[in-house]
Amino acid sequence: xxxxxxxxxxxxxxxxxxxxxxxxxxxxxxxxxxxxxxxxxxxxxxxxxxxxxxxxxxxxxxxxxxxxxxxxxxxxxxxxxxxxxxxxxxxxxxxxxxxxxxxxxxxxxxxxxxxxxxxxxxxxxxxxxxxxxxxxxxxxxxxxxxxxxxxxxxxxxxxxxxxxxxxxxxxxxxxxxxxxxxxxxxxxxxxxxxxxxxxxxxxxxxxxxxxxxxxxxxxxxxxxxxxxxxxxxxxxxxxxxxxxxxxxxxxxxxxxxxxxxxxxxxxxxxxxxxxxxxxxxxxxxxxxxxxxxxxxxxxxxxxxxxxxxxxxxxxxxxxxxxxxxxxxxxxxxxxxxx
Ligand SMILES: [Zn+2]
Numbered sequence: 001x002x003x004x005x006x007x008x009x010x011x012x013x014x015x016x017x018x019x020x021x022x023x024x025x026x027x028x029x030x031x032x033x034x035x036x037x038x039x040x041x042x043x044x045x046x047x048x049x050x051x052x053x054x055x056x057x058x059x060x061x062x063x064x065x066x067x068x069x070x071x072x073x074x075x076x077x078x079x080x081x082x083x084x085x086x087x088x089x090x091x092x093x094x095x096x097x098x099x100x101x102x103x104x105x106x107x108x109x110x111x112x113x114x115x116x117x118x119x120x121x122x123x124x125x126x127x128x129x130x131x132x133x134x135x136x137x138x139x140x141x142x143x144x145x146x147x148x149x150x151x152x153x154x155x156x157x158x159x160x161x162x163x164x165x166x167x168x169x170x171x172x173x174x175x176x177x178x179x180x181x182x183x184x185x186x187x188x189x190x191x192x193x194x195x196x197x198x199x200x201x202x203x204x205x206x207x208x209x210x211x212x213x214x215x216x217x218x219x220x221x222x223x224x225x226x227x228x229x230x231x232x233x234x235x236x237x238x239x240x241x242x243x244x245x246x247x248x249x250x251x252x253x254x255x256x257x258x259x260x261x262x263x264x265x266x267x268x269x270x271x272x273x274x275x276x277x278x279x280x281x282x283x284x285x286x287x288x289x290x291x292x293x294x295x296x297x298x299x300x301x302x303x304x305x306x307x308x309x310x311x312x313x314x315x316x317x318x319x320x321x322x323x324x325x326x327x328x329x330x331x332x333x334x335x336x337x338x
Contacts, residue, residue: 006067013074029130036087043236050137052086057144061097063211066144068218113195141196141203146211151280158204171227176255262301262325272322278309
């Protein structure tokens with residue numbers, strides 16, 4: 001299936017969903033679907049939020065597994081195999097970039113949330129404003145991403161908050177977590193997950209693997225979504241915290257924790273050239289040659305793992321990042337309060 005086919009399929013499935021008798025199905029913004037069970041008693045745990053859960057896909061237009069997950073979920077809901085247990089929102093982010101087969105069109109949607117009206121110019125910045133209302137009304141939020149280069153494994157990535165960490169651990173016990181705290185990820189506009197967090201929700205992102213409509217990644221993302229339904233229902237109905245126990249199977253090892261030990265940025269029109277063949281979660285040793293940045297040798301500052309290596313700039317002529325290095329941490333290294 002191509003992205004055009006998937007977008008067409010999505011619109012078809014949305015029309016089919018609107019025929020269901022037991023749900024209120026609406027499209028408050030283009031390529032956004034909200035689904036609420038008609039007989040739904042709002043639990044206290046939902047607070048002032050409208051949606052217990054929102055799933056976002058195509059935040060980057062060429063990370064296509066997300067729309068595969070949304071369509072798979074809609075097909076299962078239409079077949080009555082999956083029950084939608086509470087009000088949810090399904091959001092497709094950067095449609096203009098997706099239709100062009102690109103990561104972004106005029107700017108990065110995942111750096112476009114929370115801008116002042118006067119600072120909104122690009123398609124993505126306008127789209128972020130369109131989607132903001134739904135994200136502000138969301139309690140638990142999962143944003144689906146994929147990496148540019150291959151990845152040895154899927155991994156969660158989000159700014160550290162104890163609720164976000166609990167949510168990720170509860171729905172994806174065996175997935176690695178990359179988290180960070182202190183300085184914001186982006187100084188211009190906000191990422192989706194940070195925007196949800198700043199409005200009192202719980203926001204996380206997952207990188208499923210290298211971009212594309214890969215069935216095993218769609219299966220993984222669908223699994224995380226269905227786990228979210230279970231964990232959030234438990235949280236809302238029992239008034240209990242997210243459980244860490246349900247997804248533990250036998251002696252399966254818990255996913256590991258990482259944070260950044262090195263971030264290599266380039267200025268507008270800066271030059272960088274990475275050593276060929278670098279992939280996500282590839283191990284590196286301190287001093288390893290990574291390539292060049294501004295014509296100077298670029299080396300790993302510590303032992304760790306490669307993250308987000310880039311061979312071309314997503315926005316030519318603009319500042320950006322060439323590569324990051326991850327270091328393993330353990331739960332005791334996480335901030336005590338947030
Ligand atoms: Zn992405």
